[in-house]
Amino acid sequence: MIPISFGPQVCGDPVAGAAREWLVTDGRGGYAMGTVNGLRTRRYHGLLVVAGQTPAVRRVGLVGLDPAVVFPSGAQVRLGAHEWADGTVDPRGFELLEEFTLVDGVPRWRWRIGDLVIERELAMTYGRSCVAVTHRLVSGGPVRLDLSAVCTWRDAHGERRADGPAPRMEPTADGAVVEGAFRLAGPGWEPHGQWWLGVRHREEAARGLHPHEDLWYAGRFSGALESPGDTVSVLAWADDLADEPPAAAEVIGAARRRNRAVVAAARPADAVTATLALAADAFVVRTATGPDVVAGYPWFGAWSRDTMIAYEGLFLGTGRADEGRELLRAYAATLSEGMLANTADTGRVEYNTVDGTLWFLHAVSRHVTVTGDTDLGAELLPALRGVVEAHLAGTRYGIRVDPADGLLTQGAPGEALTWMDARVYGVPVTPRVGKPVEVNALWVNGLAGLVELAELAGTDPDGLRGAHSRALESFRRRFPSPSGWLYDVLDSPAPTYPLGGAAHHDDDLLRPNQLLAWSLPYAPLTPDEPTVRRIGAELLTPLGPRSLAPGAEGYTGRHRGGPAERDGAYHQGTVWPWLLGPYVDTARRAKMPVDNLFTGIHSHLPEFGLGSVSETADGSAPHTATGCPFQAWSVAEVLRVRRTG
Template identity: 35%
Template sequence: MKNLDDREWLLTNGLGSFASGTVADARTRTYHGWLIAALDPPSQRTLLLSHIEASLEVANKVVALGTNYWGNDVIEPEGFQLLNSFEIEPVPTWVWQKDNWQLTRQIIMPHAERGNAVPQDNTSRVLIQYCYTGEVQGILRLRFMIADRDFHHQQQADPNLHFSQIVELQQIILQALRPGWIGTPWQLRWTQGEYQYDPVWYWNYRLPEETNRGLGDREDLFSPGYLTIDLEAGSCITLEAQVGASSALPALHNSEFSDAVQAEQNRLVQVFNFELDKNSSTQLQQQLLRASDQFIVHRASIAGPTVIAGYHWFNDWGRDTLIALPGLGLTTQRFDLAKGLLQTFGRYCRNGLIPNTFPDSGAEPSYNSIDAALLWIETLGLYLEATQDWDFLVEEYPIVQQIYKAFITGTKFNIQVDATDGLVSWDAPHIALTWMDAVIGGQPVTPRRGKPVEINALWYSALCWASTWAERLSQEEASESRLMNQARRYQQQAQKVKDSMQKFWNPTKSYLYDTIEPDDRLNSQIRPNAVLALSYQHSAFPTHQGRQILEVARQKLLTPYGLRSLAPEDLQYIGQCTGDVQHRDRAYHQGTVWTWLIGAFIRAWQRCHSEPVPCDWQPLLEHLHAQACIGSISEIFDGDAPHIPRGAIAQAWSVAEVLRHISSTAVSY
């Protein structure tokens, strides 16, 4: 008997919509479905088409090809037993086979953009194609399984919940209805077959990944009916599920599937300026480029680009976007994208802070981050170095000044520069403002109030950038003396911060203190924030200290998948990020491995050493090809070996940081 393959696949469309499931074709998460549509891109993600249950009748024998978990711990049917192969490229492709027949299914989610253009519209759709090969004729029955619910929650059968359907030639128009509520209209179309109206509820699907995460794990799905198709050798049927309702669409043709595949290939070639080939090293880079593209989406509320932090459940976050931007936008030479993201964040700067979350329509941004503003300056600097776009510096320099003034004079959350040593401090109870931001019951799991080391390293780098920019602008503008004075002030403050950064040096451990707390206590836990402090464009620490820091990090934090968030010998270390929400949040930054931190380690190592970076890429590349989400990189891994992947199955900054550095280190696969 075959094992059920729970590896996952992911399709996206540039609007925040996605399709996802497992290789075995069983739904194991609330977030699995073939059309999860972002109705207000990239928000209001709504499951409409869960999947299609397929059965094949050949020689008077009916074979069920689906695979489902049920609430009584039964797997039925067991279609995965007949699954002969699965391929992820160019599109997810399943092949079921037995004796004298073979059935292939492919799925594609057409992209809403063409190149760097604004999305043509906000319509999300998915195409599914079945092709049959057999010695005898067959009959394919396809039962549609649908919903209309927020992608974070399961659907439950309800006497008050109804699905209207308008049956037309080779299509049905569907809409959920409940007293006082009208759902999203959408439609299913097909190229051939006879539709049978047969509304029925299917109760008690079980979602085992949600069981493991301590969340709701039961779902009811509705089926409006099924389609029957007579098959001969070489027969294909194509279906389309699309948001919206229209009787005026032209007839669907099988060629539309291959046209959509070709259009996506052409789009990727245009975006990344590469030619698709089978060379192993090139193929690896192209796989990472494809993965990176899945996070770039259009946000309707700002009419501009943004970055989904991770799939399935994350939205777009400021900190994550700015950390990922060099890999997603600069390494890939998508400079217009990088510029657009920087412009948007700059436009939303308030009180010297950059939002950590973008607003949905009619909502206010959230500014609960101390590092986003400083990361914006750091990323702006990297963009300018890569593009020499000095006109953009002129445009954005007032925002640099706004951030500087706010940090000097003080802003929200008691963020302020300490006049005595020039270091940035913050103090706000019940809030976590750094990237270690898990909070349980109003209490941060990793409280880092005071002066965090990586925040002050960013502050130092920001002052160095500002000094360089003011000096440059002074040579081009009439107000030369004012800008030169600014340059000198930034430079003097940078020197003061550099001197004060030695307060973080812990000679006993040859490492950096993680924070200087509000009462001046020194936190000596071994965390990766010391490595982050070495990784920015301008470093306040001399090479001999950097080498000692990196040696400690290599021994205690470095794993094949990234850096641990806490050294294993620490009494607060938690080696597995499992269990319910509280257990996972307690482990999130207390030893869990974060892949994105590998980029900081590489940059710091290259700054301090001339020898090759001591990174073995092989396990991470095997993960990319054959674990979790095939073709992408997970958010986190357990701190303990064997470092099982956890969290989001595809994470923007994980992919971005690997993409950013994999070409600069010796890699073979």
């Protein structure tokens, strides 16, 4: 894996050290997450964040363990860091950090106070909501190490305030159970119980959200570090509270060994691919219903569109085909009216997607093609034929095949059904009503894949073949635009007419959606180098294509501000690294060199979400990363096209 390490210039800086985030996951959707210098900049940061029945439902438990060194003289040096409501940062323990590094995916901090050096490591138990934090004396001593346990118990998207009830504390032999929900265990426990008022999260302030909360100082662990090699460790866990986990050193050692095995199973060709393979592991989780995919940390759960776009990179590119098979079968069982649910993240099952199901057709086709698992193809074929039949007949949200040309059309008032699905105050920013280019590229691709699956299963593909031929011919005839690229949407309602009005127009805004018309395995078109270069000149950035060309009406170069401002910019120029996958595939088919397209992503791996790829970035230079620091389809698509080169 690529080395990820920072010295005192980054670690000791309250801005630079807080801009780089690490992530450790438990394989169930829970995690530990924070910054290089220890400042909690998000409400989502914590050492024990617990997933519920689904990965979307998480609660923050153990927020932090603030270290303090006590010398024989009684002098105390605090190594933690907090930002407060008035902007004060106190304590400033990061000023004593000499190094932060990721070693086999395990974060390690090293503080130096003269000749005294203390290291901290942290890991989670795979398959269990458990975190282990250990501190080792490297040199110097003797000293006492105190660890203040800072806690809460709340929804990960909210805050808890001191004007409500204090967390319930139940003593145990070596710590406490907090709110009946999670347990703390370690040496020398002394309960305290006190609110720390007005902790500030600067990233929430930047996102236009409430930035303050109050934290509960539950108590303090304490242990002696007398000679190099001595350790003081704490465990925290949230399931089966009576069943104590292994010792902290065993948890950390097991995590390191598992991370190495994950990388080895992916058989990476180089250090970057190895790093991406380990990053991919964070998103594949196992729930009560089987394997699933977390779309992004820290705030997303499972989204079917994201899962299916990421499928090949996460499962087929990392040696997880058996888990992938299980996932595809489970998703097929949930089809309703020929559609996959978009998400249940919102608290209810929603089907408001036109492309998620088409990506599912693509994922099944790729699974069978890559693995040779024709049995799965035959098993799922009836359900996939049902998808086609439902689209031919018409299903939710006006999604139907237009009998006039065999292309898919879609649209319903107040809905944004493509992947460009942002809404501001309930109004879609990019509704794209009509026949979007990537939706119809996926439709053509999906039909062709089903024809092949039907032939492999020894069944009659004639109905599928006819639908494919008609859609393919219409796509090739209708989508090329006089502008020199493809129309983004055909038959869209004219601006002066309401949805369903008689007048229509074809939208030729330069967006990256057209890349799928050249990049998919059964793409309807063959790219040519001049067209790809022209598109790249307008859209391509070091982190991937912009969602809209600069100079176009509505282009927004900064993905910043409150929710309305950010959602308004989401697909109006913001960069999406996942689109680098379709761009690279398109360039390869146009016989263009692609190795230089990965340089910006490689440099990005230690810049934001450490060892991972962000959800988005600013469309304008310097293309600062935004959105989720750890995003499934971003990692998966970069990993996929690096492996297939």
